Amino acid sequence: MTKEQHLQELDTFSRRYRYDMDYLKEFLLSSPEGFEKFANFRPLSYHREFLPLDIYWVSKLAAMQVADCGECLQLNVRMALEADIDKSVVQACLQGGSRLPENLKDIFDFATAVACYRNVDPLLEERIDAQLNKRQRIELGVCVATASVYPTIKRAMGFTQRCSLVEIEFAA
Numbered sequence: 001m002t003k004e005q006h007l008q009e010l011d012t013f014s015r016r017y018r019y020d021m022d023y024l025k026e027f028l029l030s031s032p033e034g035f036e037k038f039a040n041f042r043p044l045s046y047h048r049e050f051l052p053l054d055i056y057w058v059s060k061l062a063a064m065q066v067a068d069c070g071e072c073l074q075l076n077v078r079m080a081l082e083a084d085i086d087k088s089v090v091q092a093c094l095q096g097g098s099r100l101p102e103n104l105k106d107i108f109d110f111a112t113a114v115a116c117y118r119n120v121d122p123l124l125e126e127r128i129d130a131q132l133n134k135r136q137r138i139e140l141g142v143c144v145a146t147a148s149v150y151p152t153i154k155r156a157m158g159f160t161q162r163c164s165l166v167e168i169e170f171a172a
Helices: 003-017 022-030 032-045 053-067 071-082 087-094 102-115 122-131 134-147 149-156
Strands: none
Touching: 003 022, 003 032, 003 071, 022 032, 022 149, 032 134, 032 149, 053 071, 053 087, 053 102, 053 134, 053 149, 071 087, 071 149, 087 102, 102 122, 102 134, 134 149
């Protein structure tokens, strides 16, 4: 892709999701070669093949709450709602997961523990094993791991003023 094509893609995404892409534009303009490698990574950050949609988004929202404190989380809320995740599920995730159905509460707790690099309670581990197969667990790991990439790059570039607590809106 050319620089202009990348900029157009970033602008389109920014308008669609009402999300400030200045940090990625700066990345592109400062290091076109680095950005090209990053662009090749981006599809991995939204890869979903084996996980059910609700499990994918509960995992993503749990991990994003660990990695980010506002704007990126809002983006993921918009994307989850756009993917037809029930608003009550999204809200329950943002409230710590306690109001989620038991199976999704386990996913939320597991994804949070993985994102925080905490040991997983053996009983939770058993319930996750009963709920997810090996391919799904790998995919959940990718989902959780990639959630931190965007906020980490943003913070490293000095865009922390955009990473502040915001009131999450639920209009998709």
